[in-house]
Amino acid sequence: MTLLIKICGLTTPEALDAAIGAGADLAGFVVFPPSPRHVDLALGRALTAQAKGRLQRVALTVDADDALLADIVAALDPDMLQLHGRETPERVAAVRARFGRPVVKALAIAEAADLARVPAYAAVADRILFDARPPKGATRPGGLGQAFDWTLLQGLDPGLPYMLSGGLDPANVGEALRVTGAPAVDVSSGVERAPGEKDPGRIVDFVRAARAAAAPAGPGRAALPLP
Numbered sequence: 001m002t003l004l005i006k007i008c009g010l011t012t013p014e015a016l017d018a019a020i021g022a023g024a025d026l027a028g029f030v031v032f033p034p035s036p037r038h039v040d041l042a043l044g045r046a047l048t049a050q051a052k053g054r055l056q057r058v059a060l061t062v063d064a065d066d067a068l069l070a071d072i073v074a075a076l077d078p079d080m081l082q083l084h085g086r087e088t089p090e091r092v093a094a095v096r097a098r099f100g101r102p103v104v105k106a107l108a109i110a111e112a113a114d115l116a117r118v119p120a121y122a123a124v125a126d127r128i129l130f131d132a133r134p135p136k137g138a139t140r141p142g143g144l145g146q147a148f149d150w151t152l153l154q155g156l157d158p159g160l161p162y163m164l165s166g167g168l169d170p171a172n173v174g175e176a177l178r179v180t181g182a183p184a185v186d187v188s189s190g191v192e193r194a195p196g197e198k199d200p201g202r203i204v205d206f207v208r209a210a211r212a213a214a215a216p217a218g219p220g221r222a223a224l225p226l227p
């Protein structure tokens, strides 16, 4: 199965075109005002319309309530919802049922014990995304360019496809893939020249490096068709 690559935090038509041109599989749009990558509903609508049919569109939210999710689904028409806050497994199941879109649930990882939550989420989500646990006092739970110890994922079989994120960039994504055998990777800060400002050249470099390093089939790599 081919490695899936997601470029997240796209805020301009030019950056989105760069991700599409580079051959990314998924594009992420952050609807979370504290983020430097926040897109309001009008911009999100325009960008997801531009992306439609060219790659999978992911709307990223943080502890959004049903009213906000309804607005996001209506405006962005995302192919997937990424829940990047403290959503419980029950909340993930409820969002999935209510909005009828595949759900990617982000889990913050800092130590092996953090993986104990995987089965509960694997039972209700369509994808698990592993990200670094943010430092105390962080203004957002992700998009911080911070990596975690990838060896924690070695030998892990969450029972569903997962995505690796957190501090990936063109220089380290190859090593991250070699260590984890991840079937999918997600990047935001690592392809930027400044917070919220994507660098088309770094997007190309990231996709090229990830494809070059994509490992042969491993436990987490099987059965990863997009929904």
Ligand SMILES: O=C(O)c1ccccc1N[C@@H]1O[C@H](COP(=O)(O)O)[C@@H](O)[C@H]1O
Pocket: 008, 009, 028, 030, 032, 035, 036, 037, 060, 062, 084, 129, 131, 140, 141, 142, 143, 144, 145, 146, 165, 166, 167, 168, 186, 187, 188, 189, 190
């Ligand atoms: O990108 C953001 O600003 C963001 C805000 C709130 C939650 C998640 C966010 N980004 C996601 O975090 C991971 C890791 O990002 P990075 O590559 O380390 O910058 C990724 O899934 C982003 O989409």
